[in-house]
Amino acid sequence: MSFTNSSLMGFLLLLSFSLIVSLSSGADTITANQSISGDQTISSKDENFELGFFKAGNSSNYYIGIWYKKVTTRTIAWVANRETPVSDRFTSELKIIEGNLVLLNESKSPIWSTGLNSSSSSSSSSSNSNSVIAVLLDDGNFVLRNGSNSTEPIWQSFDFPANTWLPGARISYNNITGRKQLLTSWKSMEDPAEGLFSLELDPIEKQYLIKWNRTTQYWTSGPWNGRIFSGVPEMRSNYIYNFSYVSNINESYFTYSLYNPSIISRFVMDVSGQIRQLSWLNATQQWNLFWSQPRTQCEVYDFCGAFGSCRQSGLPFCNCLTGFNPRSQSDWDLSDFSGGCVRKTVVQCGRTSEKYGFLEISSSIARKPPNSTSLPLSSSSECKNTCLNSCSCNAYSYENNACSIWNGELLDLTENSNEVMIYVKVASKDLPSNKKNNAVIIGGVVGSIVVVVFILGLVLFLIYRRKMKNPGKTSVEGSLISFVYRDLQTATKNFSEKLGGGGFGSVFKGTLSADNSDVAVKKLESVSQGEKQFRTEVSTIGTIQHVNLVRLRGFCSEGSYKLLVYDYMPNGSLDAHLFKDEKCLNWKTRFQIALGIARGLVYLHEKCRDCIIHCDIKPENILLDNDLCPKVADFGLAKLVGRDFSRVLTTMRGTRGYLAPEWLSGVAITMKADVYSYGMMVFELVSGVRNSEHSRKFFPMHAANVLIGGHDDVLGLLDPKLNGEANVEEVMKLCKVACWCIQDDEESRPAMSQVEQILEGVLDVNMPPMPRSLQLFVDNEGNDVVFYTESSSSQTSQAQSNPSSGVSQAKSDSSS
Ligand SMILES: *[C@@H]1O[C@H](CO)[C@@H](O)[C@H](O)[C@H]1NC(C)=O
Ligand SMILES: *[C@@H]1O[C@H](CO)[C@@H](O)[C@H](O)[C@H]1NC(C)=O
Ligand SMILES: *[C@@H]1O[C@H](CO)[C@@H](O)[C@H](O)[C@H]1NC(C)=O
Ligand SMILES: *[C@@H]1O[C@H](CO)[C@@H](O)[C@H](O)[C@H]1NC(C)=O
Ligand SMILES: *[C@@H]1O[C@H](CO)[C@@H](O)[C@H](O)[C@H]1NC(C)=O
Ligand SMILES: *[C@@H]1O[C@H](CO)[C@@H](O)[C@H](O)[C@H]1NC(C)=O
Ligand SMILES: *[C@@H]1O[C@H](CO)[C@@H](O)[C@H](O)[C@H]1NC(C)=O
Ligand SMILES: *[C@@H]1O[C@H](CO)[C@@H](O)[C@H](O)[C@H]1NC(C)=O
Ligand SMILES: *[C@@H]1O[C@H](CO)[C@@H](O)[C@H](O)[C@H]1NC(C)=O
Ligand SMILES: *[C@@H]1O[C@H](CO)[C@@H](O)[C@H](O)[C@H]1NC(C)=O
Ligand SMILES: *[C@@H]1O[C@H](CO)[C@@H](O)[C@H](O)[C@H]1NC(C)=O
Ligand SMILES: *[C@@H]1O[C@H](CO)[C@@H](O)[C@H](O)[C@H]1NC(C)=O
Numbered sequence: 082m083s084f085t086n087s088s089l090m091g092f093l094l095l096l097s098f099s100l101i102v103s104l105s106s107g108a109d110t111i112t113a114n115q116s117i118s119g120d121q122t123i124s125s126k127d128e129n130f131e132l133g134f135f136k137a138g139n140s141s142n143y144y145i146g147i148w149y150k151k152v153t154t155r156t157i158a159w160v161a162n163r164e165t166p167v168s169d170r171f172t173s174e175l176k177i178i179e180g181n182l183v184l185l186n187e188s189k190s191p192i193w194s195t196g197l198n199s200s201s202s203s204s205s206s207s208s209n210s211n212s213v214i215a216v217l218l219d220d221g222n223f224v225l226r227n228g229s230n231s232t233e234p235i236w237q238s239f240d241f242p243a244n245t246w247l248p249g250a251r252i253s254y255n256n257i258t259g260r261k262q263l264l265t266s267w268k269s270m271e272d273p274a275e276g277l278f279s280l281e282l283d284p285i286e287k288q289y290l291i292k293w294n295r296t297t298q299y300w301t302s303g304p305w306n307g308r309i310f311s312g313v314p315e316m317r318s319n320y321i322y323n324f325s326y327v328s329n330i331n332e333s334y335f336t337y338s339l340y341n342p343s344i345i346s347r348f349v350m351d352v353s354g355q356i357r358q359l360s361w362l363n364a365t366q367q368w369n370l371f372w373s374q375p376r377t378q379c380e381v382y383d384f385c386g387a388f389g390s391c392r393q394s395g396l397p398f399c400n401c402l403t404g405f406n407p408r409s410q411s412d413w414d415l416s417d418f419s420g421g422c423v424r425k426t427v428v429q430c431g432r433t434s435e436k437y438g439f440l441e442i443s444s445s446i447a448r449k450p451p452n453s454t455s456l457p458l459s460s461s462s463e464c465k466n467t468c469l470n471s472c473s474c475n476a477y478s479y480e481n482n483a484c485s486i487w488n489g490e491l492l493d494l495t496e497n498s499n500e501v502m503i504y505v506k507v508a509s510k511d512l513p514s515n516k517k518n519n520a521v522i523i524g525g526v527v528g529s530i531v532v533v534v535f536i537l538g539l540v541l542f543l544i545y546r547r548k549m550k551n552p553g554k555t556s557v558e559g560s561l562i563s564f565v566y567r568d569l570q571t572a573t574k575n576f577s578e579k580l581g582g583g584g585f586g587s588v589f590k591g592t593l594s595a596d597n598s599d600v601a602v603k604k605l606e607s608v609s610q611g612e613k614q615f616r617t618e619v620s621t622i623g624t625i626q627h628v629n630l631v632r633l634r635g636f637c638s639e640g641s642y643k644l645l646v647y648d649y650m651p652n653g654s655l656d657a658h659l660f661k662d663e664k665c666l667n668w669k670t671r672f673q674i675a676l677g678i679a680r681g682l683v684y685l686h687e688k689c690r691d692c693i694i695h696c697d698i699k700p701e702n703i704l705l706d707n708d709l710c711p712k713v714a715d716f717g718l719a720k721l722v723g724r725d726f727s728r729v730l731t732t733m734r735g736t737r738g739y740l741a742p743e744w745l746s747g748v749a750i751t752m753k754a755d756v757y758s759y760g761m762m763v764f765e766l767v768s769g770v771r772n773s774e775h776s777r778k779f780f781p782m783h784a785a786n787v788l789i790g791g792h793d794d795v796l797g798l799l800d801p802k803l804n805g806e807a808n809v810e811e812v813m814k815l816c817k818v819a820c821w822c823i824q825d826d827e828e829s830r831p832a833m834s835q836v837e838q839i840l841e842g843v844l845d846v847n848m849p850p851m852p853r854s855l856q857l858f859v860d861n862e863g864n865d866v867v868f869y870t871e872s873s874s875s876q877t878s879q880a881q882s883n884p885s886s887g888v889s890q891a892k893s894d895s896s897s
Contacts, residue, residue: 110229111215116176117145124150125219130158132217134170138271138415142166145175145184145193146273147221147238152345153366158221160243160273162193180213182225182236195225195236220249243273246280246348248322253334254284262334263295264350269417277419278354278381284333287326288312291356291375297451299382300356300375305335313374322346352416354381377606379495386421387490388475388505390442393497393606402494403440404511421490426508430472437469438512439477439504446500449478450493453485468506476505561623562635566642568594573602581654581701585718590649599649600634604642605718612638619645622717625689629681631704631714647714651707654714656700659769665800668807670709671766675815676840677711678703682759682833685716686752693717694750698758699739700765741827753827759836760822763815769800781823784816785851814839814846821849 108123117123122133131150134143135157145161162184167173172187184193212228213235224234239250244266246252253262266276277294288310289302303312305326321344324337339346345361351373358372375381378398379391385399386408392398399413401422407413408420428437444450458464464484468474476487480501491505570576572591580588586606592599619636622645626632637644655674658664666674678698685693695702695716702715741750741757764772764781772780784798795813796805818839824830829849831839838844 109217111175111177111182113177113211113213116174118174119171123217125217125221127219129219130217130221132223134167134173137267137273140166140271141168142272143168143170143173144273147217147223149345149361152361152368154368156368157243157273158245158247158347159223159238161238163243163273163275165192167192177213177215177225180227180235182215197225197236221247222249243267244276244350246350248338248346249336251334251336252280252282252289253332254282255332256284257331264348264356266350266352266354268352268419269412269415270352271415272417276352276417277383278350278352280350280356282333282335284328287328287333289335289356291350291354293354293382297382299354299380302374353378354384379497383419383493385418385494387492388422388424389418389494391495393495402442402491402505402507403513404505404507421492424508425511428472428475428506428508436509437506438509439465439468440507440512442494442503442505443496444478444494444501444503445497446480448493448495448497449485449501450476450487450491450503452489452492453478453487456484456486458484465504468504474506476503478503561620561633562646564635564637564644564646566637566639566644569602569637569644569646572600576602576604585715591646599651601647601649603645603647605644615643618717621691625685625693625717627681627684627688628710629677629712630684630716631712650704650712650714652705652709654701655703655705655711658705659700659765660771662802665769665802666709668799668803668811672808672811672815672840674703674705674709674711675763675766676837678713678759678762679833679837679840681711681713682755683837685713686755686833692752694752695755695758696750697739698755698762700762703762751827752833753830756822756830756833756836757827759833760819760830763819763822767798767800767812767815767819769802781819782851785820788813788816788820788848789851817846817848820852821846823852824849825852 109125111117111123117133120133122131124131128150130147132145132147135146135148135155136143137157144163144166146157147159149156149158161175165184165186167184167186169187173185175182175184177183178191181197182195183191186192213225214229215223215225217223221238222234223238225236226232227235239247240262242250242252242262242264244264246264251262252264254260255262261281264280266278268274268276278291279295280289280291282288283290283301287305290298291300292298301312302310304310321340322337323340324335326335327333346359348356348358351357355373355375355378357370359368359370361367362369377393378384379393381391385391388402388405389399389407390402392400399418401407404425405422406425408423409417412418412420456464456467458467458479459482461479461484464477464479464486467484468477468486471486471488473488474486475489476491478485478501491503494503569591572593573589574591576587576589578590580590580601582588586604588601588603590599591602615638616636619633619638623633631650632648633645634648635646637646652658658666682695682698685695693716695713697715698713702713704712704714706712739758739761741754761772761781764784767784768780770780780798787795787798795809795816796807798816799805799807799812818831818836821829821831822836835844839846
């Protein structure tokens with residue numbers, strides 16, 4: 082008996098297995114009498130997407146979701162039952178019941194449904210509801226159709242996005258029902274339930290907003306001006322994406338498509354509170370993040386929760402204030418900081434004030450935590466006492482003769498500049514240094530003096546020993562000086578004179594006491610590397626020396642403090658000379674600057690031991706010495722802040738006009754990305770205006786037109802401040818080189834060594850074809866000009882990036 086039973090079981094198992102296989106291979110449709118359960122899935126026709134049960138990370142909950150089938154790391158693009166997981170996927174099923182798609186849980190209760198009120202199904206005509214089918218399409222849309230011939234979906238997942246915005250989907254506002262289609266972050270990396278961060282459309286201002294807890298706005302795209310969102314000017318050069326905004330009396334929405342449908346790209350409202358755009362990189366088999374807003378993590382409202390503090394420099398971004406613990410350590414470990422922190426020792430009313438002390442936190446005036454109450458008190462000590470004596474007071478601040486008291490939770494605390502001090506009430510025993518009586522303090526002081534003297538002696542002894550072993554070098558790494566943080570603090574007068582804020586951190590002017598020389602000190606933000614790696618990387622940068630590269634003199638690495646010390650360049654950066662009315666570089670200098678930068682880049686690209694891609698060539702990163710000789714700054718830093726270049730992009734600010742198109746397409750970045758940025762900058766050397774800021778024309782296109790058209794008004798391209806005083810041949814040469822550098826196809830761009838040779842007069846240059854992406858820019862009347870000429874451009878070996886095939890495919894897709 083038992084034998085037959087088990088063989089029957091085996092047969093059933095085999096049967097169910099073959100059922101799974103038959104469903105998961107091929108089928109893209111769920112019909113009225115089919116269901117999805119266990120490991121069964123359906124796949125879209127071209128196998129782009131797959132739908133079935135999944136679980137996120139280590140959680141034991143299962144959800145119905147859609148993921149990319151061709152992407153090797155499981156990436157969920159849509160979730161059905163975000164709030165209502167099941168724990169056993171084999172006894173749960175997704176099926177069509179009376180014209181609706183319904184998810185039944187283990188006890189066959191409906192826990193998620195498409196929730197349609199079909200008038201026909203209520204008339205219990207079973208033939209009608211039988212005709213309803215669910216199809217997973219190749220764009221990732223899961224649609225419910227009334228009969229296989231019907232094209233209008235009666236329900237579609239694109240109308241109910243989770244955290245991902247796929248090409249072809251819309252983020253919309255329905256003007257009739259008032260319904261907003263939100264993109265909502267997951268709660269944590271393991272929980273797709275709705276998190277606190279959401280992206281929505283504001284149809285009045287025609288802009289996108291990111292909000293915290295659906296109410297507090299902390300980012301906006303800026304209004305749509307017909308072509309771009311004003312706060313997202315980099316859209317202008319996105320020729321890979323076809324964005325459009327539609328607004329009529331019924332609805333407003335924004336949508337996009339890809340000209341080349343083989344590119345896999347998505348927007349996601351991330352658990353970090355940032356909207357991110359990622360492309361799948363075939364070369365590395367990774368998602369490549371190339372755009373995200375807000376730019377830095379701490380700009381996200383209340384990212385670290387109540388009594389948490391966000392610090393941009395140094396990972397992790399979120400820490401509980403001293404005296405506080407995470408409300409939920411497990412959530413915290415999953416990067417869900419929304420729960421914030423709670424006191425280790427609860428503040429109790431009616432106790433004497435001596436039990437409490439204050440923790441000093443620096444904040445900026447612009448980003449003071451919300452929900453404070455102002456009190457008319459005339460001194461800091463009154464303000465402090467008021468807080469001490471009120472048991473609901475959690476913190477106070479006193480600035481500009483105004484006392485602010487926080488009675489509720491302290492939200493959105495970002496530690497940065499020293500503009501305002503916020504004093505957080507903490508039980509004395511949880512404070513780091515208890516203020517004991519004077520005797521103890523004196524004892525402590527004496528004790529620490531002894532310790533300091535001892536350490537000093539030890540250090541001197543060590544230095545002496547090193548000198549004996551290695552005369553001439555004190556604490557030196559290669560040829561670099563290893564600085565002490567305290568010394569740099571003194572040299573920069575406590576970082577008071579800011580020279581600029583680059584992509585990797587702010588730069589301050591300083592004077593070294595040793596030789597009275599001026600230096601530029603860069604405070605690196607969010608260095609993710611360990612101590613040893615950091616030193617290795619820095620000493621590599623230290624060996625890179627060239628007359629057209631800014632020299633690194635030393636560094637400092639103390640705990641989370643990571644600083645680099647460079648030669649100080651008295652003439653500042655190129656942008657300050659180029660774009661200011663009161664300054665004017667003559668033509669000869671401009672030409673020499675173009676040549677000098679080319680030489681610096683040739684060195685980085687071809688002459689160093691490891692080829693270095695700069696990734697952020699722009700006028701801000703070109704410094705000028707006393708003789709206006711250009712020096713490239715900020716090279717080699719990408720590795721310091723993270724392995725992949727994506728971090729570079731998310732941390733840079735003014736790079737919009739200089740970004741090569743391949744950054745957006747998801748292919749690996751090569752040296753030719755620098756060549757592109759160089760070309761864009763050379764156009765600016767000629768015109769004296771940022772390419773993105775010409776009022777009526779896009780300068781590179783204008784210049785290329787003038788040169789291609791054989792117009793003789795080449796000098797008309799010139800910066801008007803030069804009054805036509807320039808060498809015509811050189812102007813033409815620079816414009817041609819620039820146009821060659823900004824070809825869409827990186828293979829078509831020259832190497833920097835070729836550029837150098839042309840500028841030196843060793844090599845000749847013909848007029849290169851007009852880059853296709855330029856043809857997408859606006860015309861003189863400010864209208865969108867979209868034309869796809871095959872042009873004279875010889876389509877070289879790069880068949881897969883053939884633009885015209887991409888366009889025609891996109892068109893045929895949209896017609897289906
Ligand atoms: C499923 O339903 C279709 C029509 O609704 C019918 O033709 C088919 O026989 C059914 N299949 C099974 C296995 O019941
Ligand atoms: C899942 O759990 C294992 C072991 O408990 C752990 O090593 C792993 O890091 C966890 N994965 C995630 C994504 O949390
Ligand atoms: C299924 O859902 C129903 C309704 O929500 C619930 O009462 C029931 O406990 C669930 N069953 C299981 C096994 O979770
Ligand atoms: C469906 O119908 C019920 C009652 O007929 C109504 O309360 C509900 O709002 C309707 N739902 C939708 C989505 O139209
Ligand atoms: C489906 O189509 C049939 C005929 O075209 C129609 O009678 C029925 O009402 C439709 N059902 C739904 C749910 O829209
Ligand atoms: C659906 O289309 C096919 C062919 O296009 C046709 O034979 C069939 O009759 C159509 N079915 C319905 C219900 O219209
Ligand atoms: C979000 O807002 C709701 C009210 O809309 C409130 O109940 C909830 O506590 C808020 N969440 C947080 C984390 O403050
Ligand atoms: C761009 O998108 C619009 C609106 O979706 C569409 O009409 C147009 O055909 C698209 N252009 C291309 C070249 O795909
Ligand atoms: C939305 O509808 C109202 C009238 O109901 C109309 O006044 C308004 O212009 C519409 N909004 C848009 C963006 O068309
Ligand atoms: C708005 O909706 C109405 C009713 O559905 C429709 O008749 C009209 O054509 C729509 N208007 C636009 C501009 O789409
Ligand atoms: C990436 O690889 C897949 C599979 O090999 C291919 O179909 C796709 O075209 C490639 N995408 C790009 C952008 O090269
Ligand atoms: C805190 O301030 C925000 C605005 O900054 C406001 O929307 C919210 O209601 C306030 N919460 C409390 C508890 O006062």
